[in-house]
Amino acid sequence: MVTYDPGYGPLVETTVRIATWNIWARYGPWEARARAILETLRRLEPDIVGLQEVWDTDTANEAELLAKELGFTAPVYASNLTFADGTRAGNAVMSRWPIIRSEVRTLPRRGGNAHDDEGEERLCVFAEVDGPRGPIQIFCAHLSWRDDHSAVRQEQVRAICEFVKELRPRPTFPAVLLGDLNSEPSSDEIRMLTGRGPVPVPGVVFKDAWELARNRDPGYTGSNDNPFSAANLSIDARIDYILITQPKLGGTGHVRSARVFGEEAIDGIVGSDHFGVVADLRY
Secondary structure, X not given: OOOOOOOOOOOOOOEEEEEEEEOOOOOXXXXXXXXXXXXXXXXXXXXXXXXXXXXXXXXXXXXXHHHHHHOOOOOEEEEEEEOOOOOEEEEEEEEOOOEEEEEEEEEOOOOOOOOOOOOOOEEEEEEEEEEEOEEEEEEEEEOOOOOOOHHHHHHHHHHHHHHHHHOOOOOOOOOEEEEEOOOOOOOHHHHHHHOOOOOOOOOOOOEEHHHHOOOOOOOOOEXXXXXXHHOOOOOOEOOEEEEEOOOOHHHOOOEEEEEEEOOOXXXXXXXXXXXXXXXXXEO
16 A cells, blocks of 8 residues: 655654633532532543633632642643632643643733723633653633624734744644633634634644544534533534644644543533533644
């Protein structure tokens, strides 16, 4: 049989498991949900997790509590919201391996139109994981949520792509963008990220792990099968993503599989109003 090597060389067969999940801060029955979140992640057995809406107080941080229970190293966390009771919420990256470099980028709050409201502050958290087969650069983002804020999200996407380009080199593994992007695949902002629309930063183009895994079902993460999400009286939507730039030598970063998780109730309750996404990538 004739074979063709586009430059990756022999493909590695080992994998890394990466997940993203919006865990809904302290909304709803948050104490009962905390147990479900922990057990869901324990069963999932990820190597790296990007979390959004992670609660934080002056005495405790949800990401730190989860990392300790899962046997992970110290997470990276930054808050972007403060509630009336003083509780905060933000983004975090957790890993079973040490995080050796981190940075936080504040995202734009205004789009290109003067009438766009400034809205809530949003962040992209960067963490470089010192994995056993080379570093892995993770970008964890949570974009503005309003339906009429596509222009704002497009500016946020532009800022993320600039952030990704700045934080090179990536010699052995492609950049990974995780997060609740509050946008469906057909939106202008996701098309910008995936090269189906004008890319905001030349050379920074992501592929969608859900599509690379050749999944045929819609992969809704905001789903009316979730009672917390159904209470919003909204449509089913795929708004949470694992996005990866071009694979490196050996095919590292190539998606072997991807699926939604968090649908299973633990002690009668699901962990969040979002389902999460998990992917196994060559590494």
